[in-house]
Each structure stands twice: as C-alpha cells, then as structure tokens.
Amino acid sequence: MKKIAVLPGDGIGPEVMAEAVKVLDAAQKKYGFELAYTWADVGGAGIDNQGKALPEPTVTTCEESDAILFGSVGGPKWEHLPPDEQPERGALLPLRKHFKLHCNLRPAKVFKTLVDACPLRPDIAKDGFDILCVRELTGGIYFGQPKGRHGEGGEETAFDTLVYSRFEIERIARNAFDAAMKRGKKVTSVDKANVLTSMVLWREVVTEVAKEYPEVTLDHIYVDNATMQLVKDPHQFDVLLCGNMFGDIISDECAMLTGSMGLLASASLNAEGFGLYEPAGGSAPDIAGQGVANPIAQILSATMMLRYSLNLGEAADAIEAAIAGVLEAGTHTADIAREASTVVGTAAMGDAIVAEL
C-alpha cells in the first residue's frame, strides 16, 4: 500500500486531477497494487481555506506520503498578493526546497498523431521530436544567497546571487547522463560559460562527469544559441541539461514547440526517489470549471509517479499506451482537436483512457 498526497490546487487542477485518480484506480485493479490518497489544499485553495499557499498540514501530508501528485496553482484572484505569497511561488518553491527536489525532468515529445499541432514549419517538425529537459531545481539563482535590496532614489539596487557548487552540478549531471543512457545517449549541456563564472564551473564539472559515461556524447551550448537551435532544428537534441534559471526558460520553449502543452508532464525528484509530479501547463483559469480541460498531462504526471517513485513501470507503460491509443483513435479534447477529431470533455477523456486500458 503506497500513500499519495493529492494536491489538486486551482483552476483546472481539481477537474484534471479527478481523471488522473480515475485512471490510477483502474490501473490498481488491473495491476494489483494499492494506493491510498490523501487530498490536501495548495496554492490559491490553500490561501482561501487555510491562509497560505502551502499550509502546514499539507506539508505534513506530503511528508507522510510516498509521492506528491500536484495539479496546478494560481489565478487572477491571487495576483494582487506579494510575490512570496502568491500560489505559484508560495507553494512550488518551498515544496522544492523542503523535499530537496533537485532534479526536474520535463519530457517534450511530439505525439506522432499530433505532429501538425507543432508550431514549426512541417519540413522542420518532420515526424516530431523527443527531448528530455533535465533542470536543476533547488540551486542557482532561485535560492542563491545573498538576495536583497538597498539604497535609495536612483541609487537603489536589488540583487540576486547565482551560485552553484561542484556537488550540485555533479548530482544533476549524473541525473542527465543516467537518463541519456536509457534514451538517445546524447547530452547537451546549456550554459553561458563565456560570461558567467558559475557557468565556467558548470561546464568543467559536466565535462568531468561525462567521463563516467563513455557511451554518452556530450555537447555544450550557450543558452542564447540553444533557444535558436531549438527553433531551427529540435531533432538535434536528446537530453538537455540546464541549471535552474536556464532550465525554466528552455523547458518551457521546448514544451511550446511540441504544440501540445496539454500533454506534457513533469517530475521533480530528490536523491531518494521521492517526487512531486505535475503537468507542465498552468491552471488555465479561463477554462476552469467547464469540463473541457485536457486531463492527459495530469494523467501522464501520474504515470511518471508510478515509474519514478513507486517502481510500477509496467502499469505506467500500460497507461501511456492507452493514452496513445485514444489519441490515435482521434478522441481529442478541444485544445488538440483537428478536423477529423471526436471532441470530448475532461471526464469523457478520462473514461476513454480507462476503457482503452
């Protein structure tokens, strides 16, 4: 019996989470494993119900669980709050820090049947691409100290510190090389070693770690060039290894280049394999409550959870195959609908995936 902390959050979060749980329930029956869910408030729901984006009881629930299944947080209702207290920053950054979730995995894959949704020209998109972004998530300029603000008038300054240690770089580099070993055996490390001292160390350490993986090819690319090459030819990449800030930027660019954000999941892992699993897209307040949101990213987040934290790879494979089957059959939510689609709502999509499973 595994314990799952279920944090649906705001906007479309609760709707798509319901479908993920529906699919997990079906998988439990089929594959004979047992999950116990504890639901908890996070984000705007945390603020509204318990006064803060990450209430203490939610943290306790997560601590007592084997994994966190996260929906999405944020919306116009909470945008007037100071940045620190807003749903996104107030919930995600402390969760990452508290559970030491240093390794963020963001697959950006174009589904074969949805290649025409890719915003790139067909001769560039070809038959789709498949990139895994590996982003360092608990260091760099997000958490580096000191941060501050001082002075007055025109002289007033505000500052942040981008800092990386050899240990932090080694750890995330190994995550990237390990992932590459199971894929295309190619790592492209994104840095700005021509300008930043921290990135000179980054490049050095990544180059050293590469020696432990003689089968994997390592390239280095400057972050500015990376944003260009992704647009010019995304097929050249297999695993993209990035620090926290560059990973934030590059993984979102990759996601949008697939043309189907509603299908992208992510995992944020610590060194022990505990993790937080969440869709790559946002809380989409504009369509919340209408039953039209695409639940697939949330369901794929659940399959990443089965694979990485619960060692249930077989069930994960089966759910992913079911999703591919449903998409190939032309059953699509509105966000990925095309001419020949049968357009369905959130719950019907969940049902279709369960049926296919």
Place this chain on the structure above:
Amino acid sequence: MKKIAVLPGDGIGPEVMAEAVKVLDAAQKKYGFELAYTWADVGGAGIDNQGKALPEPTVTTCEESDAILFGSVGGPKWEHLPPDEQPERGALLPLRKHFKLHCNLRPAKVFKTLVDACPLRPDIAKDGFDILCVRELTGGIYFGQPKGRHGEGGEETAFDTLVYSRFEIERIARNAFDAAMKRGKKVTSVDKANVLTSMVLWREVVTEVAKEYPEVTLDHIYVDNATMQLVKDPHQFDVLLCGNMFGDIISDECAMLTGSMGLLASASLNAEGFGLYEPAGGSAPDIAGQGVANPIAQILSATMMLRYSLNLGEAADAIEAAIAGVLEAGTHTADIAREASTVVGTAAMGDAIVAEL
C-alpha cells in the same frame, strides 16, 4: 566629415564589411555627406596581429571616432583560449563597458518577400512580424560584482551577481518607451519578478516609467512565458524590454524566428548617441572567404549607424529601400535563396544594392 572606426573582425566579417563600405560610399555621393574610415583589428584578428582581442590602438581609434562599425568575431582557431581572452567575450564585453553602451537595439523583422523562410507554421507566421528587442547591455549579471570561485572538492562553489539599480532600469525603460512611441506604442517588459528580487525592482521601476508615456501600453511577462509566446504568436509583441541576460536569450530567439539571421542588424548605444553597430549573426567560419556570405545584416548595421549616431536618417531610409527592392526582385544570397531566386555572392549583392540606390 564624420569619423568611423571600422572593425571587420573574423570569419565573414571582412567580406561583408567591404560591401557595407561600398554601399556607404555610394550613399555619400548621393546624399552629400562625408565619412572617414579608420580600419582596426578586433577579435581573432586582434589576437593574431596584436596579441589581444581588443588591442589598445583599436580602443583609441574608437575613441577618436563618431561611431563603430563592427563585423563579427570568433572562430575555432581561438576556442582553446580562456573565456576572458576569446574573441567574443574579450572584445565585445570590454567595448560595451568602456563606451557605456547600455542600450542594445535588435530589430527582428520578417521581410515581406521572405515570409516563407520563417521557421514557424505559415498560419502562425502569417505575413511576418516586426519586433524590436531593447536589451540593457552594461549591467545585470554580466557585470554585477562580486563574481568568484572558492572552496575545494564537492564544496567548491562559483558565483555571479545579478544586480540592477533604479537608475539603470529607468534609463533602459525610457529607451524602450521612446522606441515604442515611434512604432506600435506597446512595450512588453520581460522579467522573472516571481522569483528574483532584482526583477521585483525591475517591474516596479518599469511600471513607474510607463506613467511618463500615457500613449504606450505596458505589459509584463515572465521570461519563461515569453519564450513560449514568441513561438505561439510573435505578432502579439511590438517592443520587448529586457535586462542583459534575458535580452541575450530573447533577442536571439526572436532573430531565429524571423528565419533570416543574415538580414538582422543591431545597435549598441550610449547615453550620448555614440554607438557600436554589428550584424546579429556570427562570424560563420564555415563559409568565410568563399564570397557567399550575406552582407545585408552588415549593411543594415551601417544604416542604423547613419540613423542613430550620425543623424542621416534620409540616407538610411534610402539604403533600406534599396535592400527591400533588391530582395523583392529575387536577388538573394545562398542563405535566403528559394526556387525563383537569382542567387548571387557577397560582392554581387553589394553591387545590386548600390545599383538600386
């Protein structure tokens, strides 16, 4: 009589610079102004001929000039050098710092006749887009102190400081709003105010400066979302205002999205209107010396120089119109060639523009 420091640099730099000077010569005759050129070494040429990427005599030449026309620097020959001494970093960063070139203008415009070169799907590219990136160029994490490296073993750390003062932000924000007043009257400020303390100040100050420009619409966007929105719909942007690091990333993404890097120029200006003008693309060592490089970006850099530093807007307009005419007539270099093109080399492209002028 205006003095121009001509720094051709490496790779295709000298070839395309020759064409820019050819076109400037023709414009002088037609519009009755006089330019005196002083050629000087920079980048790899500086290293090879005078021992460093930015030799002192080159700095003196620039100091004695009214503007700097810069080619491009770098190449495999100098890649083994320490980052500080390499052609790009060793020449560009000190030039920006020394001449206080705080304002980088990077137009990213799709030429009407070359819309099909845009890497985006035709229904997204539509009839092209026209974005101006305004990047702060002498502050932020590029130059912020302290920077350093200390400790040993796994504990060894390296760090950089991202710092902005109110004065720096006000200055570049005014540059962006002034530019927007002459264009679409819309500024989108790119930041990461949800995570970085420096960017909270950035957003505050930009919001204050906006009050001086009641006709201009101001939006704020997080940098991760900006990379996505550019791919999804570049038409939504007019002027993009960025700090140094984010501007490096975003302006390159914009450039590649036009599909014709060989046509993009840039200006780096100081508060007095002195500036350095350079193409957006690199030194392209792979095609250097073959007479096939596209000189248009270099020629457009020269027109920006006429407009911003020499107050010769009429001549600049005429050259730009000549370039548009040549492109419309189907005279193209190899990089922008399509089925019906008459493909020409570097010198023939310069001649065609002179003839059209």
